[in-house]
Amino acid sequence: MKNLLLCITLGLGLLGLVGLGLTHAVEAEFYITKITSPENLQIAPGETALLNITLKNLRPNFALYLKASLDPDDTTPIDALGPATIWVTKKAKQAQESQQYFGAVLQGEEVGIAFKIYAKPGAEEKVYQVPLVLTWKNEKLQDVTQTICVGILIKGKPTLQIAGVETDPIEIRAGDNNVKLKITIQNIGEAEAKNVKAKLLLDEIKTKTFKPSYSKSDQAFIGKLSKDQTQEATFYIDINQTAKPGKYKLPIEITYEENNNNNSYKTIKTIELLVEPKPYFTITKTKTKPEKAYPGNDVILYLTIKNIGHEKAENVDLRIVRDASQPFTFDTRSDYIGTLNPKEEGTALIKFNIDKNALAKEYNLKIIVRATGDSEIGDTNVYTQTLKAPIKVEEGGGESRIKYALIVLVVAIMIAILGKRFIKTKE
CATH class of the missing domain: 2.60.40.10 (Immunoglobulins)
Known part of the structure; x- marks a missing residue:
């Protein structure tokens, strides 16, 4: 039996077009009429959700022994938790393959199926067309297969971390000025981040060992960071002359927004700097x-x-x-x-x-x-x-003081001589 694949994309909050396996015969053929969960057909990486689908047979023929398999070839990062293939009954209950009879799904009848699904961590943010493979037997007990693709959005968020730290000079010491500090920031999340900014929180270090070399040299604007992308933030700092040698923890505030909306985030990361000893x-x-x-x-x-x-x-x-x-x-x-x-x-x-x-x-x-x-x-x-x-x-000065002393001495001698003469004259 020739199977034709038509994938559907279900928009956020709306049930859109439904993909159908079309045949030229009057075999049973199923359409998706309703998906009640996950909400907005959206799931985050690393999370689980319940996928509830209602199928309806719109063709004259009936379907016996209906089975549904979710992404059996593992073509997407969305997997079923538990059995990937289930038997479908009119009451939408999971059954065992050993059961001998399953009610026929007639024209116009609906059946429900449910899979617990899991999105793999690190999956790229986009809509994935997840294959839902239906198999059944027709009135001649011949095998019939139909594939419907369900569009599920993996909606992640940006997550930023410190990926590396470099200093110039490599060895920093007390009293060093204009130390170049390069910090590599990486987006390890699933979505793009925008308006990424980083700031050294030097005032929160009680020892006051570090200060900005000049105005705003403790701040850096990075801009956008796509998934797995890295970017350097550069700062310039001065180190106190009497800083004690050892390892110092510097807090860094990183702020950013999601690219597709205005959700904003703030995270505090910590880097470690080693200050070497120095004579002063x-x-x-x-x-x-x-x-x-x-x-x-x-x-x-x-x-x-x-x-x-x-x-x-x-x-x-x-x-x-x-x-x-x-x-x-x-x-x-x-x-x-x-x-x-x-x-x-x-x-x-x-x-x-x-x-x-x-x-x-x-x-x-x-x-x-x-x-x-x-x-x-x-x-x-x-x-x-x-x-x-x-x-x-x-x-x-030393010479003027000697001269002054000599003058005083000469004057004193002259006064003494004149005094003696004056006394003799009176006598």
Whole structure:
């Protein structure tokens, strides 16, 4: 018997056209007259539903031993849970093949069938034409087959996740600025997402270790993400100078909408960043010899620095950056300190002369501290840091004070001599 296949598409909320297996004889032929579930002929991936179908024989001949099979060749991601083939009676009850008699379905009579169906996870969002294969025997007990396709919509939703994280530089450390953070976002759902946006929730990190490098550098707009598509969101962040080394969890808020409607979603994902240790210095003490510096003086400056970072610093040296606008001439502009463990201090010695015409005020010496990382943990990086040391030049100078003292002494001697002469004259 030649079988012709005509598929139907049932629109959302409406029962549309019904596909028929057409023959040129007067064999029994079935039409779908009603589908009561699933609602809107729609199912989500990974979910189950009950498919209730009412069939009607519109041809003069009758059908005996009617069987119905749902997608027997597994051509769609919609499967029957339980038996994929059922015997059909006028009361729409599942029967056993061993039963000897099934009532004939006459012209104009209706029968109901029901399958519990399941949509496979990850199925693409679209309408699937699910084959419903009917077989029966005619009045001559010959086998007759008819296939009807039922249009069922698999309606999924977008689901976004973090698929990867990269940083530039690869190793990030305390004090690093403009760290490029690339986060790969993937749509693992069944539907397209639109207006996808991502935002780093840096304010929710209690340690205040991270901050945006500039305005809105903690936000990224991605746009559309189709099923299985990935897209990178790029951010720029600064890391606090005194950040403790270790792993930090950064929350990311991802918002998006379904492409075919205005359903909106918001999800919070978390990424993990590893902050490596780093030496970090601060000036804890400055001292000059002489204690007060005057124009024209030769001065020795004692600079004490402390490693307040979380890594040992090796080969620490300190260098003064010469500023032509400052009245200092340096005999020694640098000094080697050596190794400074965390919380350890070291002192450098700098010699310079103050110009005799220097203005009395406080000057800030620019200092470069240079060190290498802890070789014992494989850190061969060279770290440089700029610091400032205040130097106060007092009013007057060493030479003028000597001259003033000599003048006072001469005046005192002259007064004493004149005083003695005056006394002798009176006598």
